[in-house]
Amino acid sequence: MRAHEAGALHADGYGSPAWLALPRDVNALIPSLWASSVGRGTDGALTVGGVSVHDLAREIGTPAYILDEADFRARARDFRDTYTEVFADLGGGADVYYAGKAFLCTEVARWIRDDDLRLDVCTGGELAVAMRAGMPGARLGLHGNNKSVPELEQALRYGVGRIIVDSYDEIDRLTDVARRLDTVARVMVRVTVGVEAHTHEFIATAHEDQKFGFSLSGGDAAEAVRRILGAAPHLELIGLHSHIGSQIFDTSGFEVSARRVLALHAAVAKEHGVELPELDLGGGFGIAYTTEHDPLPPKHLAAGMAEIVDRECRASGVSVPRISVEPGRAIAGPSTFTLYEVGTVKVVDLDGGAARAYLSVDGGMSDNIRTALYEANFSCTLAGRTSTAPPRLSRVVGKHCESGDIVVMDEFLPADVAPGDLLAVPGTGAYCRSLSSQYNHTPRPPVVAVRDGRARVLVRRETVDDLLALDVG
Structure with a gap:
């Protein structure tokens, strides 16, 4: 890879890192990345503690930190x-x-x-x-x-x-x-x-x-x-x-x-x-x-x-x-993953005939600054369903007005991911909520504990009223 003054990601020919292998099954969950109760239900959607992410998204909204108590x-x-x-x-x-x-x-x-x-x-x-x-x-x-x-x-x-x-x-x-x-x-x-x-x-x-x-x-x-x-x-x-x-x-x-x-x-x-x-x-x-x-x-x-x-x-x-x-x-x-909803999908061409999908979600660096701060790597999966589409190199990005607003730098996700799909990013229980911010006046997500088929809010979602309440002007 040739060096570039703006960083390695801008160098000609940049694709995916060496450790990221093309998955045999893009729907498979790697146990070491997830809390012990996370799996897929009969409809293909992720479940945690016996609760479907569809129910969590409907009742609590996204983005949200989902904690396996x-x-x-x-x-x-x-x-x-x-x-x-x-x-x-x-x-x-x-x-x-x-x-x-x-x-x-x-x-x-x-x-x-x-x-x-x-x-x-x-x-x-x-x-x-x-x-x-x-x-x-x-x-x-x-x-x-x-x-x-x-x-x-x-x-x-x-x-x-x-x-x-x-x-x-x-x-x-x-x-x-x-x-x-x-x-x-x-x-x-x-x-x-x-x-x-x-x-x-x-x-x-x-x-x-x-x-x-x-x-x-x-x-x-x-x-x-x-x-x-x-x-x-x-x-x-x-x-x-x-x-x-x-x-x-x-x-x-x-x-x-x-x-x-x-x-x-x-x-x-x-x-x-x-x-x-x-x-x-x-x-x-x-x-x-x-x-x-x-x-x-x-x-x-x-x-x-x-x-x-x-x-x-x-x-x-x-x-x-x-x-x-x-x-x-x-x-x-490992006890927590962040649940997002995809808002837009944009595919860009890379050198050598490759392509990368930019999947914009409803959160970003305000709920996970570690990628921007530490160049941390995260994984991701399609959470609301399974897919038979081939894997495509993807980058999960946030909604903030910042080019470094990246949640997951490199991941293979199904090529048919579309607006409205749910994505889950594991390993977000440490430092993500602790380091969260209100950048671009974005309310911070809730922390939801799930156990034995029941979800309860530990830290409620911030609201715009919360943001405005601090503004004495």
Whole structure:
């Protein structure tokens, strides 16, 4: 492919990516991409939790995020049970914090509470949702690289179990708040370990040149430990925290990260006589968005991480601390698909006699910015029926006034897709609603949970009245 100043997509001869194979059956559903209850009914339409997408479209409208409640909760419990079992005989055990930034609403927070997981939040707004859901403060962690005084006050008054500090300024700020409230803040130090996960540059968060954490190589993390220990009794250092990125498909990055952060863990014990009780290895576990992705199940992730931690602790001569991990995408992502209706179909000729169909849907980058933001790849299927038409290279685009408004960059869909057809894009449970916007004054879609033949709205659809209500003019 020849380079083009406007990007690879404009180069002569661009067709489909190498990983996208021509399907034998354009109607087939690849199980790894979909929630467990998704299938096709006798009429060929997708069903989820025993409910047809035709019923969902008629009763709730499109676009809409359709969440398989049983699938979401099963994935959460699988992480909880797996890490509990694998780490049961290794040190202090393990905790699983659902990363609320993936997707959070009051009902989801209740599921996390009732299924006995912990919850990671990173803003006052996310904390407010957790409080509204009755999530116990002791089972909450507060992240964020610029927590405000009101957010810290809110966290300490509610009894948040741990606050992950990210800067010297925040250590001072938190110390002042804790002193004024006459309380003790339980804190962890976010350590930047210099490991860059094999992922997109913008979502690899452990290399040095980025906004998160205290540098390990530069000595900032060790200095943060000293300052926190010196801030006693108002700050209590309970452990170290690292996070190496997102969409990670093996444990090799965790191995390097654990080795480096456990070296600091051992140094703290040696220098200060304090063996920290906890260690958080973050999240970032990948999911399958397309056939190119092959994620590890929680069992293999947990076993690999346990082996790494045990080996590195033995080498450092320290006890294994209580481990925590923060899956978000791996729980929420596969549980949800977005349901759209096609509005227009436009076929354009490509070089070499090929063609591509542009299928415009009633949503777009306002409900899924990940394609534009991260060059993320998604899959898609004709949802309202099956087709005997041959597959045609297609691109699913949105209705926004933006050339980068692309939902699915490349997919083979039936050549007879027409206006009025329903399309479903799997793997949209994580970050799509969280990153959604009102671009072009487009109301955001609802989140609909489906289970046992019943659909219920968790987050209602925004309306034009909602948009106008914020406009004080």
